[in-house]
Each structure stands twice: as C-alpha cells, then as structure tokens.
Amino acid sequence: MKKGVILASILLFIIGCKENSETTSTLITGNKEITLEEIWDGTFSPERMNSLNSMNGDFYSLLNTDKETKATTVDKYSYKTLEKVETIVSSADLKDLDGFSSYSFNNDETKIILGTDFEKIYRHSYKGTFYGYDIASKKLTLIGKGIQEPVFSPDNKKVAYAKDNNLFIKDFSKNKITQVTKDGKKNSIINGITDWVYEEEFAFVRAFEWSNNSKYLAFLRFDETNVPTFSMDIVGNDLYPKQQVFKYPKAGEKNADVTLHMYAVSSKNSKKISLGDYEYIPRIKWSNDDNILVATTLNRHQNDLKLHTVNASNNNAKVLLNETDKAYVDITDNLTFLDDNSFIWTSEKDGYNHIYHYNSAGKLINQVTKGNWEVTNYYGFNKDKNTIYYQSVENGSTNRGVYSIGLDGKNKKLLTNENGQSSAAFSNNLNYFISTFSSSEIPPIYSLYSGEGEMLKVIKDNAKLKENLSEYKMSPKEFSTININGNDLNMWMIKPADFDESKKYPMLMFQYSGPGSQQVANRWNGSNDYWHNMLAQKGMVVVCVDGRGTGLKGADFKKVTQKELGKYEVEDQIAAAKKLAERTYIDEDNIGIWGWSYGGFMSTNCLLKGSDIFTTAIAVAPVTSWRFYDSVYTERYMQTPQENASGYDDNSPINYADKLEGNYLLVHGTGDDNVHVQNSYRMINALVEANKQFDMFIVPDRTHGIYKGKNTRLNLYTKMTNYIEENLNKKSDKSIEIKG
Template sequence: MIKNCMLLLAFIFVSQSITAQKNISVEDIYKGEFRTEGLQSLASLNNGTEYLVLNYNSDRTQTIDKYSYLTGEKTATLVNSADINLPISNYILSSDEKQMMIISESNQIFRRSTYDKVHILDLETNRLTSLSDEFVRSPSFSPDGEKVAYVFENDIYYKDLTTEALIQVTTDGVTNKLINGVTDWVYEEEFAFVKAYEWSPNSEQIAFISFDESDVPEFSMDIYGKDLYQYPEVFKYPKAGEKNAIVALHQFTLATGTRQEVSLGRNEEFYIARINYSPNGKLAAQLLNRHQDVLNFFYVEPDGMSKIAFTETDMAYVDVTDDLTFLSDGSFLWTSEKDNWRHIYLYDADGKEKRQITKGNWDVTSYYGYDDKSKRVYFQSTEDGSINRSIYSISLKGKKKKKLSSQTGTNSASFSKNFTYYINTFSSATTPPVYTLNNAKDGTSVREIKNNNNLQLKLNDYIVAQKEFSTININGNDLNMWTMKPQDFDPNKTYPLFMTQYSGPGSQSVANSWYGANDFWYSMLANQGYIVVCIDGRGTGFKGADFKKVTQKELGKYEVEDQIAAAKKLGAMNYIDASRVGIWGWSYGGFMSSNCLLKGNDTFSMAIAVAPVTNWRFYDSIYTERYMTTPQENASGYDENSPINHVDKLKGKYLLVHGSADDNVHVQNTMRMVEALVQANKQFEWAIYPDKNHGIYGGNTRIHLYNKMTNFIKENL
C-alpha cells in the first residue's frame, strides 16, 4: 500500500507540468504556503512501546499526548495546557518518567541558547511548582529524578524537588567576565552545545566547564529598536588569532558542597569540546589543542584524578561529534575519519581500540545508538551514494550488516528506547516527508504515521521545476550537481545561468531530499527563464576526508576555482548564454559568491552575497583557525582569499546584504567591504536590514529580501 502511494505521488509530481496553473511567488514561499507537516517534539518512553508528542490543537491549547508505536492510537493525554494554566512550548521528561519539566516561555539568546520559564509537574500527583521565579538556562533533571540543575546569571544552581531546597553551586559568575555551566558565544556556535555541565550517574556530582572571558575582546552591536536612542549589545567574541576564554573543568560534590578543579596537566591553550559520564562514574572529557588537530580523550575519576585514555590526531583537524556511547562494561563506541571516511570504532574501557565496526568508501552520517540486547549498532550512512541517506544496523563485531531503509533518498530514524521500533522520515527531491513506523529488527514497515499528500495535491496548482541530479567533472573530480530548467525548456534556445552554492567545509547542498524554501525560489526563477544549478565543489562533505580537507589553510581557493571552472564548462553548452552567468550565496556562500565575481570577473556577470565573510580576520577563532590556523601563522592564506582584498577586480553587478544585528558574521564584514569598494570607485548595490541577525527574518523581512534579490537578478542577468 505504501509503495503504491509513493508511485502515485511520484506520478503527481511528474505530471505537474501538465496540470500546473501558475508560477510560484516569493509571497507563496515565505508565507509558508509550501510548509511540510511533521511530528512535534517526539520522545520515546522507557517501555519502548509508546512515545510522546507535543500537539498544538485547534482550540489553541497544547497537549502532551501518549501514543502506541504499534497502532498509532493515542493512549493518554499526560498534560493539557488548559489544565495547568500554562502554555507549553517544550517539555523534558525525567529518566524515571515521574517528573516533567514544562517550558512555558523561551527567549532566544543566540543560535542554540534560550532563557526559559520552567515549571515542574509531578506526573503522579499532578502537583505543579515553579522551578524559579526567573528565566533560567539549560535546566536538566538529575538521573535519580529528584533534583533539577540550571544556570542563572552565569552561576549553577540545583533544586531538590523533595525538600524544595535551592542550592547555589557556584558564586563567581559575572556577565562578560566568567561563565559557569553554559558555553560562551564561540563554543555555542562552533562546538554546537550550550549546556556545559553534566550530572554524574549516581546524581552525587555535577561536572562543569567554566569560561574566564576577562581577556576576550568585546564586540558591540547597536540595536536600533523603536526608542529615541539606540543602545549597544556587548558580548565577548574572540576573532581569529585573538584571546579565547580560559576554560577549566570542575567537579562539585553535592554531599559536601565542595567544588574541585580538575587538573588536566595542560601548559598550552586548549578547548574542552565535550564532557560525558560513563556508566561506571568516570567523567570523559574531550580536549582539543587550539589548532584542533590533536584530540585528547581524558578520563576523570570522582576524586578529580585525570589521565589521557587515547589521542586522535589529524594533519588538518579533528571533527568533534556527539558520536560517543558507553556500554555497560565501560567500553565505548566512537566515530572517526582516521581511514579517510567517518566510521564507527569500538574501544575498551581503558581507551584502547578493539576494532573498526564499519568499513567502506562511504561515511557514517548519523550514529543512532547501541542495543545491548541484540548487540547491534544502528546508524545512517551514504552507502547508496553521497547525495542519499540510508539506515543500517550491524553487529558489535562488525558483521551481519542489515539495510533497514528501503527507498532511495533521505532516510532518518528515531528509535524507541528499547530499539524495538523506529520512526523513519523519508523524503526525496520528488517526495515530501513521509513518516512511517518500522521494525528495528529488519526495517519492515508497520504503518504510515503521517504524510504530506495534501501538499502534493496543492502543488498541482503550481509550476514546480524538478531537480535533475548529475555529476560534472571539474579539476579532476566528479562533483555532485543538480539542475533546474524552465518548464518550457527548449535546447535550441539560450538561457542565463544562475548558480547557487554554500561550499563551506564539510557541507552539502546537493542532496536527494525534499525542497526547502529556497528550492521553491529556484523553481520560481527557473520558470521565469533561468537555468539554475547547484554544485558541491572541493571542501564540501561526504566524499571522504581528503576531498573535504583539501582546502586546509586556503579557504576560498579551491572552492572558488571549482565554481569558476564549472561556470565556464556550463557556459560552453549550446543552451546557456555564457555572457549571462550569475551566482549567489549566504554566509560562507556569500563569501564564495563575492570571490567568484571578483576572481572570476571574466566568467560571472553578477553576484548576490548575503551576510558574507569578507575577511577571515573578522570571523571567530574556533571556526576560522580550525581550517586556517591563526592569521599570525598564515597571513597569506587569510589575505589572498578574502574578497575585501580583490575589490579592484569588480566588473559585474554586485548586491551586498547584511543584518545589522548579526552576532555571527558581523555587519563589520559588509561595512568594511563597502568602504573598500567605494575607495576602489566601484559601483554596487547594498542593503542593511536593521536589528536582523544572521538569518535575516521576522515579519515581512524574508519576503522583502527575496523580492529584492529576484528583482536584482531580473535586472542584471
């Protein structure tokens, strides 16, 4: 039945060219006309047969409902926002499932961090209590479910839910000076975590990282708002080569109320990229040197003694991931690119490698976990081609691998706690997300949970350009590419070429997955007479570490060479007008589009750069130095590939866009680029969106921005 449904959907998509009535508009896209339906905040319960979903109901209430994996039937409503007189924006369940954190309000700080208003609901008595009168950060239950820790004003606290006693763990936190228990800006952005503390398995200790930001330079952004005077938002931001926060690892013992700094024996700058407890109570800490090419995996005993369990090195850099699972005997699973591809390895409890579990010229792209009962490891990989994702399981001995997913495209899995079932999310370039329940043993589909058939039917009213996947041989490499053509494409005519890319290290833009908002924009442009192409050049991901890391110390060199060479090769095709080739990108993609227009001024006639890095000296330490080392060590690498140093080469049409409150890629990048262009006497267009961050959104902002870019393309390409 499901297979037949997929065939029907594919037929509907292909036949759209016959039945479609109108082209897509920017307003359609960015008002959410083509938004897909999904599953909200799904969490498996301990029994492995039921899961929770946060539902937003038509009567404007929110409910946390329990469902049967097997039947999909709702078995109970645990919480109704109307009953507790609180909105529910998120929830966190204690490990014993007796307590639940209700997050009623959240205020965004940076990309991943929020201030949260939190209440605790006792699910056995239905008693609701406030965790704090204040908005707090990163709350978490202790493993025994009897306490909740959180961070407030840079200090760690925990509340005993039995006695309601509130204990302050640290007292030295000061804004823009010292942080305890949550990460600073650069760790949050580049190491992708915020909660920098962990409960020990026995709930008797809290390990945490402190960040001494005293010597980190400050960055200031003016916030214009609606008041008479603007005001500055000031925060610590270490740019490449500048001073980082000094980090330290601590353990706090609840019984004695004592805090102890862990001696890590380091005499050089380092990062603490992850901390995790093993089941036996040992704390594992992953430390990187500043160059990020040496990772030391430390074990820390409850008494604070530490030692290095193993060390991983790389000629370029070691990627930090969350792919670490401790087994009951203290051994652990870990992923590494040491053989040029990311694979799963088993280490013993002392940190000695026992075996490589997965092997092949493909990457493990997600590690889902380990089932102790079946002794099997579950993962997602690129075995069906680098633009696809499939689900597999394999024995702990690296044998008897099973493919669990059945369709070619992008499959991702959410497993039940006991690995009986998993919910598979499948999409492709022709199929919007379909959610199915599958048996984890062999991948067989049990039932369909949700689909997006209504979206497919809606798309019958629109002209939707299809992605044609292929490869293009550039500079000795077969690069992944997709192409969109007008519905009435005629190979005997000539068309302008519009290229889109991101191109950042390890990224992927060419993927066999459902359309995002920008894909619908590209479809709109294609059906207005443009050939739209996306190419993943050298430096992007999922073609091996050597392919990804070739750009080391020279960001923007090989990536730009590939886009320019691809534009020339495509421009030589009979149906492409080589005098009308444009390129655009956002963030790293904006850095790239700027460089392509300048360095490839005989190839590209126009470019749009949104929120671009224009000089790597302006960007943060962790990201930039991972790929470039420091400016002091690699001045030529920084300067030769930064667009700001090539403004004299500008010939084509250039649109430069930035948000004034971009805490990530600072508007400084655009302001300095503007000044360089002015002094080079080059004409260009630019736009600043007041108080908008790196995403440049809110209200009609996206509609305004994409209409501006659409008009620029029509006028100049």
C-alpha cells in the same frame, strides 16, 4: 490527479526503491506560476510531525494543543499502534500556569520540567520560567524564573540549573536551593553554560552533567575576562538605539579560559580538574561507572583530540584515547558507553567517517563499518540484539539510508529506502523508529518501522502537497556529475519546463561550499528550491555544484581546502561556470552566482576573481575576511592569522575590490551576531576606495538569517529577484518576467 492515485504512487515508490534503485518519479507540470508570496506564506510547506520525545518502553510523547480548550498537553503514544495512550499533563489542570512550550522528563518518567516565558539569547540558548511537575501527585513547583537548562538529578530529588552565570541546585524534598558557584558575572565568568563561540561552533549550551549516582555535578567554567568585546547597535523602535555587548573571540584572538570542575553534593565543595595542555573542552559525559567522567579536550589547531577519564572520588585524570589528524578532528555526540564500559566512537582516521569499538582501556577492538563512504549519523546501540543503528551515504553521496549492523561488523542491513534521503527517530529501546523519507520529487513521508526494517504504517504522506504542486509549472532537478579540476563534482540543474535547447538561457549558480557541507542532495524542496524553480520558469537555468571542500566524499576531498579557504572552492565554481557555458543553451554573457554566509563569501570572490565569466553576484551576510570571524570555526580550517597570514589575505574579497566589473548586490543584517555586519562595511569601504559601483541592502537589527519581522524574507527575495531580472537577462533569447 486524484489524491488516492498520488498516495498509491508514493507508497509504490517507497516499496519499489528497496528492490530497484532505478525507480524514479516524474514531476507533473501544471500552468500556475509560483509567486514569492506563496513561497513565504507557507503554501508549499509540507506537513511535519511534531518533535517527538522517545520514552521508556515502546512509547513516545508529543507536545500538543487541545483544539477545543486551547490547553497545552503532553500526551503519551504507543509506537506499536501510534495511538494516544493518555494525557500526562494538561495546562488546563494547572491553576498557576496558563500554558507551557517545553517539557522534559526525569529518568523514570515520574516527573516533568515544564518551561514557559522564554527569552532568546543566541542561536540555541534561551532563558525562561520553569516548573517541576510530579505526575502522581499532580503537584506543580516553581523551579525558577529567568533560568537556563534545568535538569533532574538521576535520583529525582534535585534539579540543577543556571542563572546569571552561576549554577544552582534545588532540592525538592527539602524545598531548599544551594548556590553551587558565586563568581558568575556577565562578560566575565560563566559557570555551567557555554560562551558564544562554544554555543555556535561546538553546538551545545548546557555545560554541566549529573553523575549517574547523583553525588557529583561536573561543570565547565568559562573565564572570558580577557576575551575581546564586540558590540552592535540595536535600532529598535525607541528614540535612542541600544547596544548589544558580548565577548566574541575572532581568529587569532584570546579565547575564554575554560576549566573543568567537580562539585560534590554532600560536601558542597568544588575541585578544579587538571587535564594537561589544551585549548578547548568541547564535551563532557559520564561513563557507565558512577565515578568516571569522560572529558574531551582539543588543542587550538583542533587536530589533537584527547578523551580523559576523570575519577570523581579523587579527581585524578588520565588519557583514554588520543586521536590526531593532519587537518582537524571533528566533534560529535557519538561517544557511547556499553555495560562493560567499552565504548563506540566515530572517526575519519581511515579517510572516511566510520564507527569503531574500543575497550574500556581505550584499545581498539574492531572497526565496525568500512568502505569508501561516510557514516552520517549514529543512532544508538541495542544491547539485547548487539546491534548498532546508523545512517550513511553507502548508496551514493547524494542519498542517505538507515542501516543496522552487528557490533562485530557483520550482518549489515539496509532498513529504509535505497534512494532519496531517510532519517530515523528511534524509540529509547531501539525496537521501533519513525522514518522521515524524501527525495527531490517525493515530499516528506513519515512512516513507522520496526527495528528490523519492516515498514508498519505510513503516518503522514504529504499527498495533498504533491497534488497541489501538480497545478504549478515546475521542473525536476536533473542530477549529474561534472568533471572539474580532475574531480567528478555532484551537480543539479533546473531548466524551464518549456526548455528549448536551440535557445540561449541566462544561468544562475547557487552554492554554499563550506567545509563538509552539502547542497547537491536528493531531498525534498526547501524555500530556495521553490525560488530557483520560479526563476527557471521565467527563463533561467539554475545550477548548483558542490566543489572541493564539501562533504560526504571522504576526508581528503573535504580537507583539501585546509589553510586556504576560498581558493579551491572558488576555482571550482569558476571552472564549472566556464565548462557549463560551453553548452549551446547557456548564454555565456549572462552568468550569475549567489550565496548566503559562506556562500556569500564565495559569490563575492567568484565575481571578483572570475570576472571573465560571472557578470552578476548576490552575497547575503558574507564573510569578507576570515580575520573577522570567530576563532573556533576559522582556526579549525585556517590556523591563526599570525600563522597563516597569506591564507587569510590571498582569498579575502576585500583585497580584490578593484577587480569588480560586474553587478554586485551586498545584503546584511545589522543585528548579525554571527557574521558581523563589519564584514560588509569593510567590503563597502574597499569598493568605495576602488571607486567601484555596487548595490547594497542593509537590514536593521536582523540577525544572520534575516527573517525576523513582518515580510522580511518576502522583501529580501523580492529585492534579489528584481536584481536578477535587471542584471542577468540582457542578451538572452528569453526574457524573465517576474511576478509576485
């Protein structure tokens, strides 16, 4: 098919979707076979936009590499035209810096922090060498080496940063460094940077914030002295392995003692802030009042959240808002203060995640969004238009659209496509946004929109990828629902392109199933989707069912698994497999299941507890007992093992090893700092003690994603493909021939 025809059909789809929710697109099937090499060498990767940084006014910036000089540049673009306005800085003009790989502006965009020589710490954290660059004078100044999270003060005179577990402030005007804290010590005291569990589960690293007037620096201090230590041997290439040692609070164990502190820049004094009884401080944020910080606290069960206002001038704190839940309260970054210090907040308190408006005293003004659907992203508030922008699943839980709505809850408007998944990257002033749209049959399309929802220009369409894929033998995902245990569960199915209903096919189920997650979504393919399609074209039916406990269908549906992780989710997968096995084209004797992480926990349990239907399972990096996982995630859903021993043990696959009857492949990386290989080792021991035969694939030094190193993912998926070929295709009419 000609590229022009494909592009025209894509554009027609975009426009038509807003008027006709029934509009669909059909996957064109060619003759080429998908190979594992192609999946992992980027053949099917869509073109993506560089991560853009919204600037003041109608502008954004991109980090680019000059094709001729190979210099790194920060370039400024116009939202109106999408054309480059200027190059703000180029590494070719910096004699002391060969290149840089990160940048951040100060508030008025007169200065930039440039970063290089990064060294990864955990999933989100890293340290590196950072410089300050003055745009007007073109002066480059070293901030520090081996530092973390440097950020300008709002008055542009200073930069605060962390190094070796302490906080520092560099004053550019005086070329002077002030050490804010001095008690930082590895595996003991951390100032201004989160510990492992906060970084992983509360998803932030920088735990310090400048006040708007630059007079104060609020920060968190972590005392992890009494937190139990976890260690891993890193084999590497040396004669002797090295040890990675870090503090990791497992469920029911001691957490770090976290406290809030206020540093006054002028007096150079820090004061500890009293916030009453709490276990966690998952967020701190300054309000629009220069002296008022808002700190979020949670109890250990995470079902009692408080917003505290802290007056920096006298360090007094009082409760602004208190929200409780029978299960847990989610942490988000949606707290937004308006000019009058009223604030926008998202909550599940009516059973679905919605947007609320409170006054400055914490009293409810109104609920902005309402309905039996979920707000999935909050983008911001345009004060000039008194309008909120958000993303939701109003058009079905597998779709996501971008909307605008008045602060009073009126004049709601869909700004993007009705079907498929749309997300938005707004300009700072919210006058424009760049939409990323995709569906299961339309690759990512990046388009420029006005804040009113007018599509102005297609930026990238991935028409070439669509054209290339037309040469391959592929099948579309068939979306439907399946009624299991009294619930209509979202499902997709991939059948062979030459599907014959009179024949029998082995079935492979894929799931994740973790609380609030979603795998059945109307979005473009990821790597696993191509692998699933490859298996389908070799003679399998591949299915994914989102059972109870998954997200975007209301709090009751999501939180039904509370205190029983692995009970209802496993029941749903087993019941779904049995119901699907009643279909004439499914070989009831050859049904497998696989998953990664939580999905590995699930696939293991399904094979053990559902041995009458599942014959094969692959578990990659699985949790095998929630007693081994971190405190914040696990206790959010399970409380502590001391309080809920049966919930932990009744659903732990370790305790059901003697029930193994089918084929079981266990995969884990020994460098996994998240789901420790201890989980698999304990499962292996249980299987050995039960005298059960199984297969395992232990990958040295790889972390939770099992991707680092040459051919790591290709090797893993070759292993899994061969395992499926050998064990899930014994009695079916069609045999699976695996290539590449």
